[in-house]
Amino acid sequence: MAIQQTLSPVDGSVYVEREQADAEQIERTLALATDAQKRWRDVSVEQRCRLASAMVDAFISRRDQHVEELCWQMGRPIAQAGGEIGGFEERARAMIEMAPGALSPLRLGDKPGFTRYIRREPLGVSLIVAPWNFPYMTAVNAVIPALLAGNAVILKHSAQTPLCAERMVEAAREAGIEEGVFQFLHMSHADAEQVMGDPRIAHVSFTGSVAGGRTVEQATAGRFIATALELGGKDAAYVRGDVDLDSAVDGVMDGAFFNSGQSCCGIERIYVERAIFDDFVARAVAWLKQLKLGNPTDPVTTLGPVVKPAAADFVRGQVEAAVAAGARAWIDPGEYPLSRPGSAYLAPQLLTDVDHSMAVMQEESFGPVVAVMPVDSDDEAIALMNDSAFGLTGAIFTRDLEAGEALAARLDVGTAFVNRCDYLDPELAWTGVKLSGRGCSLSRLGFDSLTRPKSFHLKHP
Known part of the structure; x- marks a missing residue:
């Protein structure tokens, strides 16, 4: 089994060492997510919000631990690292507050003899690939709204910051979110590409380089699934x-x-x-x-x-x-x-x-x-x-x-x-143009890329 190491920029030492997932573990994770999502999508938006809020509570209760780990994993000064935890909470709470309105059915005007509305349905299983530079704030942009929309989430974090994925999933467990609804995988780039191509993955969110974005497009080509790409800037x-x-x-x-x-x-x-x-x-x-x-x-x-x-x-x-x-x-x-x-x-x-x-x-x-x-x-x-x-x-x-x-x-x-x-x-749409990527996260508009519209056209008997 392959081993990944996190070399701390503080002193060059090995700070974290993890086994990467093998084929059996990846298959188990995908199967569990697919099964759990069938139940999670039937949970009311209000209950999802309550569970997500409890997850945020559990996460920020360990602020000091997260701050120290951030410092050693990616070199953020200890005096500034707490801002990342605050940013995580701000973005998560904002999306939780927006979710009931943003995810409610779109009711159309009266038409005699008919009832018509558009419901926002979850996509299924979302694979979120998060970077190391703002490891919690970039991950939360996609994880929380994806969960609130009724999707199951598999989080692959940078090998530089693997503890961030683990800590977020731990908080979800503590909050009472079912295991298969939110999981993480430590895996190679090649295995991540294979997962992107798996028919059980319905959405991919990637934050990283332009080259990485092109890899995502290639891995998902021909599947016509939703992708969100934030690829940096100048x-x-x-x-x-x-x-x-x-x-x-x-x-x-x-x-x-x-x-x-x-x-x-x-x-x-x-x-x-x-x-x-x-x-x-x-x-x-x-x-x-x-x-x-x-x-x-x-x-x-x-x-x-x-x-x-x-x-x-x-x-x-x-x-x-x-x-x-x-x-x-x-x-x-x-x-x-x-x-x-x-x-x-x-x-x-x-x-x-x-x-x-x-x-x-x-x-x-x-x-x-x-x-x-x-x-x-x-x-x-x-x-x-x-x-x-x-x-x-x-x-x-x-x-x-x-x-x-x-x-x-x-x-x-x-x-x-x-x-x-x-x-x-978090109340504004986060998006880019040209090589900075495509798609939209955060704001009420961000939920649109995490759901699909389903129209209901009911003729009265």
């Missing part, structure tokens, strides 16, 4: 000349460097009106220099390691290539003893004198680096923001809310922000 912000600079710098830089830049909707490109460009850069560099790179188990650390040395070296390569092409790097990595080639610890970096011919302006970095360009007009800023293969989120910073809203409407993104960034509101 998100941009535009800072207009009328802003309060201190507020704008704090907002956009936090959006770029929280979680060491490892956020699908983190800011990786910043465009600044030329009149305030130099002032913005000076304040942004000062903001960066107050970050404390260090061991994430230390409460004073505000910038932890990235997930693995290879990820850090990829970002180093992007920075080096940009500098070789004429970019200016404002932070001296030598001032950060922990940051060295082959280490998961990476100094933060801000680049100027960049252009769109550079990989750092086109390819997802997923690390603590941001590139800043001056622009001379709103039109130039919007054109550059849209000059990307991705389209997850975009942000406009301005005192003029009306102008900001008008500019946001021109962005080719799934979520447009004004005066904030890097945030997911």
